[in-house]
Structures are given as C-alpha cells and as structure tokens.
Amino acid sequence: MATTSRPGEVRDAVAGAVPERVFEPVNADECTEVMAREGGRIGFIGGGTELALGSAPAALDAVVRTGRMSRILEYAPADMVLIAEAGVTLAQVQAVARQEGQMLALDPPLPERATLGGLVATGGFGPRRARYGAIRDLILGVALVRADGVLARGGGKVVKNVAGFDLPKLLCGSLGTLGLIAEATFRLHPLPEASATAMCAGLTAAQVVALMADARQAQLEPSSGVALRGGGGFDLGIRFDGFAAGVREQVTRMGAIARAAGLSCEIVADDAAARRRHDQARVAGPLRVKLTALPARLAEVDALLAPVLAALAGGSFAWYPSLGIGFAGGEVADEAAASAALAVARASLVAAGGSLVVEAAPPGLRSIDPWGPPPPAFALMTALKQRFDPDGRLNPGRFVGGL
Amino acid sequence: MESSGADRPLPRALVARFAEVVGESSCISDPAALRTYECDALAGFRVRPGLVVLPRSTDEVVAVVMLARAAGLPIVPRGSGTGLSGGALPVPGCVVLGLSRMKRILEIDLDNQWMRVEPGVINLEISRRLAPHGYYYAPDPSSQQVCTIGGNVAENSGGAHCLKYGFTTNHVLGATMVLADGAVVQLGGPVLDATGYDLRSALVGSEGMLGVVTEVVLRILRAPQATRTFFATFPSTSEAGQAVSLIVAAGIVPAAIEMMDRLAIRAIVAATGVDWPDVGAALLMDVDGTAAEVEHTASEATRLVREAGALEVRVPRDPTERDVMWRGRKSAFAAMGRISPNYVVQDGVIPRSDIARVLLEIEGLSARSGLRIANVFHAGDGNLHPLILYDAAVPGQEQLAEETGAEILRMCVRAGGSITGEHGVGADKAASMAEMFSEDDLATMNLVRCAFDPETRFNPGKVFPTPRLCGDRPGPYVAHTAELAGLAGRG
Numbered sequence: 001m002a003t004t005s006r007p008g009e010v011r012d013a014v015a016g017a018v019p020e021r022v023f024e025p026v027n028a029d030e031c032t033e034v035m036a037r038e039g040g041r042i043g044f045i046g047g048g049t050e051l052a053l054g055s056a057p058a059a060l061d062a063v064v065r066t067g068r069m070s071r072i073l074e075y076a077p078a079d080m081v082l083i084a085e086a087g088v089t090l091a092q093v094q095a096v097a098r099q100e101g102q103m104l105a106l107d108p109p110l111p112e113r114a115t116l117g118g119l120v121a122t123g124g125f126g127p128r129r130a131r132y133g134a135i136r137d138l139i140l141g142v143a144l145v146r147a148d149g150v151l152a153r154g155g156g157k158v159v160k161n162v163a164g165f166d167l168p169k170l171l172c173g174s175l176g177t178l179g180l181i182a183e184a185t186f187r188l189h190p191l192p193e194a195s196a197t198a199m200c201a202g203l204t205a206a207q208v209v210a211l212m213a214d215a216r217q218a219q220l221e222p223s224s225g226v227a228l229r230g231g232g233g234f235d236l237g238i239r240f241d242g243f244a245a246g247v248r249e250q251v252t253r254m255g256a257i258a259r260a261a262g263l264s265c266e267i268v269a270d271d272a273a274a275r276r277r278h279d280q281a282r283v284a285g286p287l288r289v290k291l292t293a294l295p296a297r298l299a300e301v302d303a304l305l306a307p308v309l310a311a312l313a314g315g316s317f318a319w320y321p322s323l324g325i326g327f328a329g330g331e332v333a334d335e336a337a338a339s340a341a342l343a344v345a346r347a348s349l350v351a352a353g354g355s356l357v358v359e360a361a362p363p364g365l366r367s368i369d370p371w372g373p374p375p376p377a378f379a380l381m382t383a384l385k386q387r388f389d390p391d392g393r394l395n396p397g398r399f400v401g402g403l
Numbered sequence: 404m405e406s407s408g409a410d411r412p413l414p415r416a417l418v419a420r421f422a423e424v425v426g427e428s429s430c431i432s433d434p435a436a437l438r439t440y441e442c443d444a445l446a447g448f449r450v451r452p453g454l455v456v457l458p459r460s461t462d463e464v465v466a467v468v469m470l471a472r473a474a475g476l477p478i479v480p481r482g483s484g485t486g487l488s489g490g491a492l493p494v495p496g497c498v499v500l501g502l503s504r505m506k507r508i509l510e511i512d513l514d515n516q517w518m519r520v521e522p523g524v525i526n527l528e529i530s531r532r533l534a535p536h537g538y539y540y541a542p543d544p545s546s547q548q549v550c551t552i553g554g555n556v557a558e559n560s561g562g563a564h565c566l567k568y569g570f571t572t573n574h575v576l577g578a579t580m581v582l583a584d585g586a587v588v589q590l591g592g593p594v595l596d597a598t599g600y601d602l603r604s605a606l607v608g609s610e611g612m613l614g615v616v617t618e619v620v621l622r623i624l625r626a627p628q629a630t631r632t633f634f635a636t637f638p639s640t641s642e643a644g645q646a647v648s649l650i651v652a653a654g655i656v657p658a659a660i661e662m663m664d665r666l667a668i669r670a671i672v673a674a675t676g677v678d679w680p681d682v683g684a685a686l687l688m689d690v691d692g693t694a695a696e697v698e699h700t701a702s703e704a705t706r707l708v709r710e711a712g713a714l715e716v717r718v719p720r721d722p723t724e725r726d727v728m729w730r731g732r733k734s735a736f737a738a739m740g741r742i743s744p745n746y747v748v749q750d751g752v753i754p755r756s757d758i759a760r761v762l763l764e765i766e767g768l769s770a771r772s773g774l775r776i777a778n779v780f781h782a783g784d785g786n787l788h789p790l791i792l793y794d795a796a797v798p799g800q801e802q803l804a805e806e807t808g809a810e811i812l813r814m815c816v817r818a819g820g821s822i823t824g825e826h827g828v829g830a831d832k833a834a835s836m837a838e839m840f841s842e843d844d845l846a847t848m849n850l851v852r853c854a855f856d857p858e859t860r861f862n863p864g865k866v867f868p869t870p871r872l873c874g875d876r877p878g879p880y881v882a883h884t885a886e887l888a889g890l891a892g893r894g
Contacts, residue, residue: 078648078756079785101654123596134595136604137573144847152847153840158752160784161821162559162608163828163839164866165848166572169604173596190654213514217537219628221693243654246696292594296514323595324515354594375599376589380582384600384854400599 003030005062012063014043014051015398019060026068027085028143028151028182035180036149038062041393044176046118047089049110052288052360053122054175054398055370064180066117072096073183074157080188081140081157086117086181093186102188105132107224109279117181123173127224127239127278130322132189135172141185142168144178147389157185177399178388192223192241196251197271200263202232205299207263211236212295212321214257220250222322226278229302229309229317236321237274281316284329286362287338291345293354295324300352304345311338324354335364346372374401411496413453417474421456421498424466429504431455440499443484443491444546447801448830452479452493457501461579461587461617464500468615468860469585471498477863480611482522482554485546487748488829490558490610494864500615502553508532509618516623517576517593522553522616526560529621538623541568544825545733553616559608561825563659563732564689566783568624570825572607577620580606580613583860593620605851610827611862613855627691630658631701632725635713639683640664640778644759646686646711647782651755653707655700657783658689661732664762666742666777667790674738677731682714686782687732735779736790743775743792747804750826751815755785764814765789772807774800786824787815813838828866837868849873 008019040061069085077100090111107126141155154167223241227234258265309315315330346356422430441449477497506523526547530539543562577591591603719725769776777790793804853873
C-alpha cells in the first residue's frame with residue numbers, strides 16, 4: 001500500500017477536531033487510494049493557515065495532509081499557465097514564476113505557509129484582488145478527489161475554456177466539503193516593472209470612500225487599496241503597478257487629487273511597512289472577523305465595528321476600499337461586549353446584503369456561529385453537498401449551516 | 404444533420420394554460436411561427452418545439468416552469484438565439500422559454516460599480532446606457548448588438564476584449580434564477596463573497612441546464628482613460644504569431660489582439676469594403692489604460708510588431724476609423740457568405756505558444772480535405788475560430804466540413820487546449836466532450852447539474868456526450884409523463 005497512516009495529534013486538528021488517523025499522500029493517485037479506502041469522516045490540511053475557520057466538525061476519523069504533494073507539475077512561461085499539486089506553497093510558485101518575470105496574482109498573508117490547495121479551499125486573497133480578481137478568477141483547472149475516491153478533472157489549462165460546468169470556480173471557497181483538491185492550474189500575470197504607493201494618513205471613512213471615488217473618476221487604475229484603522233482614523237495606501245512611466249504619472253496624479261481634497265499623501269516606492277501592518281491585521285487573533293458590505297458603506301461598517309474594536313485589546317481593522325471587504329481582529333478584552341457587538345454588526349451587515357464571518361475565535365466566543373444565517377440558496381447548497389458527499393463525510397459540519 | 408420527428412402539436416387545452424400565464428401574444432404554438440425557434444445561429448440543427456412562451460417577469464417564469472413540470476415537458480431557455488453551438492436547440496415537444504421580453508435595466512449603482520438587469524437586455528445596450536457616465540460592461544462578444552445578457556450568462560460569453568478583462572463569469576456578481584421546482588433563488592449579489600458555495604460560478608456557462616436566470620447582477624467598469632488601436636499586416640500568420648508572442652513576453656497585456664489570415668481578410672474586405680490590403684495575415688490590436696501607460700505600451704507594441712516582420716502598421720486617425728476596423732473584425736463570420744455558400748465555424752483553444760504549429764496543421768487539413776479554411780481568432784488567448792468553407796449543394800461536402808471541424812477540435816485537445824473557448828458545447832460539440840473529459844469528469848459535472856435540476860428538465864441533450872439521469876439520490880426520481888409517452892428525450 002502506497003499510503004499508510006499515523007495516529008493523529010493535536011497539531012492535526014481541524015477546527016478543533018483531532019483525527020484518529022493522518023494520511024500524507026505524495027500525489028493525486030495516492031489521494032484517490034486514501035479516499036477510496038478511508039470510509040470515515042475526513043478533514044484536509046494544507047499549510048494550516050486557516051484551520052480555525054468554520055464550525056468544529058462533529059468528529060474526524062482521518063485527516064489528509066497535502067504537504068508532501070509539493071511538485072510544480074507544469075509551467076509554460078510563454079502561455080503563463082502553471083499546474084501544481086495542492087501542497088505547493090504560494091511562495092514556492094512565486095519564486096519559480098519570478099524567474100520568468102511572472103507572478104500568480106494572489107497576495108494573501110503567510111505565503112510561505114499557505115498552499116495552493118488551501119487557498120482554493122478557503123478562497124484566499126489579498127489586496128491585489130482589486131485588480132486581478134479573486135482566486136476563482138485565476139484558477140483554470142482542478143483535479144478533485146471525491147469522497148468516493150474518484151478523481152475528476154474540471155476546467156483545463158488554457159485561459160479561455162467554456163467546455164462543461166466550471167468545477168474549478170465552484171470549488172473555490174468550498175472548504176474541503178466537496179472533495180480533496182489534489183492539483184490546480186492557474187493563469188499567471190506579468191510581474192509589474194514598477195510600483196508606487198500613495199500613503200494618506202488619518203482619513204475618515206467618508207474621506208476614504210471619496211478619495212477612491214475621485215481616483216476612479218480621474219480614470220486612475222490602482223492595483224490595490226488598503227485602509228488600515230488606527231487611532232487617528234484610516235491610513236489609506238493606494239498602490240499602482242505597471243510600467244514605470246505609467247506608474248509615475250498615476251501616483252503623481254493621485255497625490256494631486258488628494259491635495260485637492262485637502263489631504264496630504266506621501267508617495268513611497270516601497271510600501272513594505274504598510275504591507276507588514278496589513279498582514280498583521282489579517283492574521284491578528286485570537287478573534288478574527290471578515291466582513292463584507294458595498295464599498296461606499298464604509299462609514300456604516302466603521303460605526304458597526306467600533307464597539308467590536310472597543311471590546312478588543314489592540315484590535316485592528318483592514319478594509320479593501322474598492323472591494324468592500326474588511327478584516328478585523330485582536331485579543332478579546334471583554335467577551336460579553338465583543339459577542340454582543342458582533343451580533344449587532346452581523347445583523348446589520350446581513351440586512352444590507354453583506355456578511356460577517358468569524359474566521360477564528362477564542363474559546364469564550366466559540367458559541368457564535370462562525371458563518372451567520374444560512375444564505376438564501378442554502379437548500380441548493382445542501383443539494384450540492386449531498387450529490388458530492390452523500391454520506392456527509394468530508395469536513396462534516398464545518399461549513400455554512402453545518403454543510 | 405439532425406431533424407425532429409416528433410411534430411405532434413401540444414394539446415390545445417395545455418397551450419391555453421400557458422397562454423393564461425403569459426398572455427396570448429406571448430404564447431406561440433402556430434406551427435409556422437414556431438419555425439423561427441427551431442434553431443439558434445447554428446442553423447444546421449433544427450427541432451420544432453411544442454410551444455414558445457415569452458414571459459415578462461420572474462413570476463411568469465415560475466408559473467411557466469410549474470406548468471411545464473406538471474405536463475412533464477422539457478424546458479429550453481433562449482435569449483436572442485445568436486448562439487453558435489446549438490445551445491438553444493429545442494428538444495421535440497419542449498417548451499422554449501424565451502427571455503427576450505424581460506429586458507428592463509432594474510438598477511444602476513455607479514458608486515459601487517454594479518447594476519441589476521433582466522436577462523433579455525441586449526449586451527451592447529448596457530454599455531450604451533453606461534457610456535454617458537463614463538462606465539461600461541466589459542465582455543463584448545461579436546454578436547453584442549443582438550445577443551442578450553441571459554444568453555451570455557448561459558454560455559459564459561467572451562469577446563475580443565476578454566484577454567485583458569475576462570469573460571462573462573468574471574463580471575457576473577450574482578443572479579436570480581428559477582429552479583425546476585419553481586423555487587426562486589438568489590445566488591451571490593452586489594456585495595462580494597456571499598457565504599456558502601459559489602453557485603454563481605456553477606451557473607455561469609451552464610448552458611441553460613441548471614434553471615432559468617431572471618435577473619443578473621453585473622460588475623461595471625470605469626472606462627479607461629485612453630485606448631490605442633492599431634492594425635498591422637504581415638506576410639504570413641507565422642510573423643503575426645511571432646508578434647503576439649513578443650508582445651506578451653514583454654509583459655504587455657493588450658485589451659485585445661485579433662488575428663486574421665488571408666482568406667478571412669479577403670472575405671471581410673468583400674463584405675464591409677474596409678481598405679485592408681491583400682496580405683498573408685493581419686493583427687488588430689487595442690491597448691488601453693491610463694494615458695501615460697498606453698503611450699508606453701502602444702509604442703512598445705508597435706516596435707515589437709515591426710521587429711516580428713510587419714509589412715505595415717496603421718493607426719486609425721479618429722474613432723470613426725477605429726470603429727470601421729473593429730466592425731470589420733466583428734463581421735468576419737457573416738463575411739464568409741461573400742466567399743462561400745456555406746461555412747462551419749469552430750471555437751477551439753490552444754496554448755498561445757502553439758499557434759504557429761497548429762495553424763500549419765490546419766493548413767494541412769485544408770489541403771487534404773480540399774476545403775478552404777479561413778482563420779479569424781483571438782490570438783492573445785489562443786482561441787481559434789477556423790471557418791471551414793463548403794458548398795452544401797455538393798454532395799458530401801457538408802459532412803466533410805463537419806468532420807474537418809471535429810478533427811480540428813481533436814488537434815486542439817491534443818495540444819492541451821479546449822474544444823470551446825466561448826461558443827459553448829451545446830448540441831454541436833457534445834460528442835467532443837468525451838475527447839476532453841473522462842467519464843468520471845463528466846459524471847462529476849453531472850452531479851452539479853443534478854443538484855440544481857434533479858429531473859433534468861432544463862435543456863436536456865446538451866453538453867454531455869451521452870444521455871444521463873440523476874439517479875435517485877437525494878430525492879425520489881419521478882419519470883415525466885412526456886418521457887413515458889416517448890415524447891421527450893433526456894440527456
């Protein structure tokens with residue numbers, strides 16, 4: 001037998017559930033063997049950066065770790081397409097692509113640990129999503145091992161392809177509840193020749209929204225924006241990537257637009273310090289919350305979040321102003337207040353078509369449903385889950401509404 | 404090709420019930436009038452539907468679906484019928500559910516860059532409505548003057564400019580749809596990252612097999628500050644292909660790069676009167692972005708095009724001239740009528756770096772078959788549109804053209820590409836799906852379909868190479884009365 005298991009340990013826990021057995025297959029074929037043989041409840045671990053996400057599975061008999069599936073299977077620089085096994089880390093991909101002047105346009109925190117399979121399963125992303133889209137917009141193909149051990153491929157390895165239902169995109173964000181993502185194919189992008197960032201400090205929520213609108217009105221094309229909440233308001237970084245001449249011109253105009261709005265922005269060539277602060281905000285804990293709303297509603301989001309942040313010690317809040325997605329987190333100083341404030345914020349965000357997902361929580365707050373109310377198409381989601389995993393063995397209970 | 408044998412009209416009482424829902428004038432059952440709906444733009448496939456209904460609201464769609472279900476009739480959704488893969492081909496005795504009268508633009512939110520529309524809205528109409536505000540909707544299929552957004556969602560339509568901006572799926576934020584049991588569900592919406600499975604991603608490109616879309620939430624974009632178009636001519640497709648490779652390798656992502664070979668250029672000149680020279684190949688290219696960026700990318704791309712061996716590089720003097728150039732390209736398929744009585748168009752995709760080799764193979768295929776093949780394609784993403792010219796009056800030519808097309812698709816699959824880049828599988832290429840996907844792959848796709856439509860009521864017979872059902876899990880399977888009567892097929 002190509003794959004044997006070892007006993008599960010605490011470090012193998014998925015959303016708090018420690019498995020009986022752990023498998024570490026080395027390729028997709030071994031995954032099919034494991035999945036066909038393992039009749040119990042299974043969880044999956046990639047780089048382990050989002051193991052707190054979701055409700056605790058009822059119990060797990062086995063965990064499949066993808067860490068040994070670490071080969072880049074195919075890379076065609078001229079076609080800007082890369083195929084890799086699930087356990088390949090994002091940093092590994094970037095290092096290979098960089099040599100060809102290319103990149104996978106994904107910039108979540110912890111690239112040294114985050115694996116491609118994990119990023120697909122959790123729908124991982126960073127600020128660059130503003131320009132390049134989410135992982136669903138970058139994935140071209142997938143090899144999925146179903147609960148019954150069948151290996152199925154979807155999509156392909158060309159950017160343009162409408163043959164059959166779009167399995168790769170459907171799997172993005174499915175949190176290992178439809179199958180094991182064994183391999184994935186991505187489109188790459190050219191590495192920008194130059195970058196520059198306009199850093200504007202101490203803005204109100206309304207000023208963030210207005211400045212982004214002004215930039216759009218001026219037909220500027222930022223590659224990303226991040227507004228970090230500090231004591232004195234939001235520190236907004238608007239980044240431009242591209243050819244040197246274009247970047248210079250854009251960031252200069254951005255500065256002028258800010259000045260015209262009565263704001264002073266510093267132009268920096270290297271925004272690494274802001275990036276670090278952003279990454280810290282994204283991985284802050286033990287409470288981590290993701291919230292979504294229409295971008296222009298930042299002031300309301302900020303007001304809803306104020307009591308949450310007040311209940312934290314050293315809380316942080318990072319907002320992607322063109323996407324309408326934010327991340328808040330920190331140490332919980334007052335559990336009762338945090339819990340109450342989260343409930344109020346969630347109700348209000350959901351009522352406006354958005355969401356509040358508790359991505360990680362300290363023990364005292366784990367009674368909060370991490371996902372919130374089931375989405376409108378929940379019956380359809382249940383039907384999908386039943387078709388792919390009729391016995392409910394894959395990450396049982398971890399996803400939305402107990403899927 | 405295919406034709407319908409089951410032309411039995413639906414019972415008058417049943418027709419009357421549909422007419423009660425949508426109104427007499429929106430319920431078509433007269434055999435002569437039904438003929439319009441026998442096919443889409445793939446006119447070789449024709450099947451007479453039992454009935455055509457043209458509802459005006461989500462409620463009417465629900466009522467139609469419930470009636471069809473009670474009567475055991477398959478439902479085939481339809482937009483403008485411009486599809487090139489037979490995706491809207493009726494099945495015998497079916498209800499064609501035409502969405503062309505649901506054409507309201509419901510909501511526009513410029514601040515948050517989205518809008519909500521009904522499925523019958525014409526693609527180009529959206530950008531026309533947004534233009535005064537300086538916004539637009541990116542996907543621009545060549546048929547954009549007539550095709551509907553609902554059809555675009557069904558087919559995941561592309562267009563010349565999807566090289567930089569992506570396909571329909573990258574611009575659909577959410578949808579309202581009616582399922583086979585009449586349930587109305589919302590998938591996604593204007594706010595990103597709705598919790599749960601991304602069912603919207605399964606819906607886009609599902610070719611009308613999952614349900615009926617009655618509203619779509621679209622992402623809209625601020626118009627770029629500058630666009631530069633140029634047209635370059637080459638001795639042959641090899642130099643043109645080399646030019647594309649150089650541009651891409653330089654890190655430039657053009658908004659569009661379209662290639663046309665000699666035969667295509669001749670047809671377009673004959674049809675539109677555009678003053679293009681008689682050359683081996685031409686590229687039509689757009690770069691867009693901020694003014695300074697475009698200044699750089701346009702001059703760099705022009706330099707690379709010359710380096711690759713361009714004979715001539717033309718820059719349009721004004722927007723009118725640019726429109727003429729693009730109209731030339733977008734009329735390429737229709738232009739084939741000027742040089743051939745009939746043609747078959749394929750939509751295969753190959754890795755971009757393989758273009759020159761595959762074009763040579765296609766040339767060889769043309770020589771062997773004796774059929775002329777014109778090539779018009781989206782060179783930036785390797786999406787070929789070989790147009791196989793034939794004369795249906797010559798016995799055997801039509802079949803030869805079909806076989807040649809199928810062989811080109813096999814070439815694309817062997818090269819690591821796809822059988823369809825933007826036209827969809829439909830009825831036309833269902834058989835070719837087995838070349839690209841294993842039985843397990845197809846069975847897994849069918850799981851998605853069965854989650855949405857366990858009775859396989861919507862658009863049966865498309866996409867999958869062999870008929871498939873949904874099995875009895877999770878709910879009990881109930882045979883349609885029409886199926887039992889041998890009236891409706893399943894697929």
